[in-house]
Amino acid sequence: MDDHDDELEEESSLKKIKSEVSGGKLKKKKTRKRRFAFETRSQVDVLDDGYRWRKYGQKAVKNNKFPRSYYKCSNEGCKVKKQIQRLTKDEEVVLTTYEGVHSHPIEKPHDSFQNILTHMHIYSS
Numbered sequence: 105m106d107d108h109d110d111e112l113e114e115e116s117s118l119k120k121i122k123s124e125v126s127g128g129k130l131k132k133k134k135t136r137k138r139r140f141a142f143e144t145r146s147q148v149d150v151l152d153d154g155y156r157w158r159k160y161g162q163k164a165v166k167n168n169k170f171p172r173s174y175y176k177c178s179n180e181g182c183k184v185k186k187q188i189q190r191l192t193k194d195e196e197v198v199l200t201t202y203e204g205v206h207s208h209p210i211e212k213p214h215d216s217f218q219n220i221l222t223h224m225h226i227y228s229s
Contacts, residue, residue: 141201154210168192
């Protein structure tokens with residue numbers, strides 16, 4: 105994805121639509137960002153994916169004994185977020201969900217990405 109596609113995605117994230125209910129006034133409607141989910145068999149919850157992250161929250165999740173952790177990319181201006189949660193049904197599996205596309209190159213190229221990728225199941229929405 106190039107810079108032009110990133111700009112289009114940002115512009116389309118806030119669409120102006122006419123609302124018949126509000127008498128034709130313009131309203132902003134936020135569109136959902138692209139999300140990717142990875143299931144990884146791992147002993148650690150937070151895998152090194154080459155980016156720097158800042159934890160901004162954690163909460164208990166219904167029907168799961170493990171909490172869900174929330175992270176934001178720490179690069180200035182980057183809007184990517186991720187959620188991390190260990191599965192109850194298989195405690196060796198960590199579900200990592202990314203939302204958005206990074207606006208900068210990877211910060212720490214990592215030789216073990218191939219090893220991580222071999223243990224992942226990728227889902228997209």
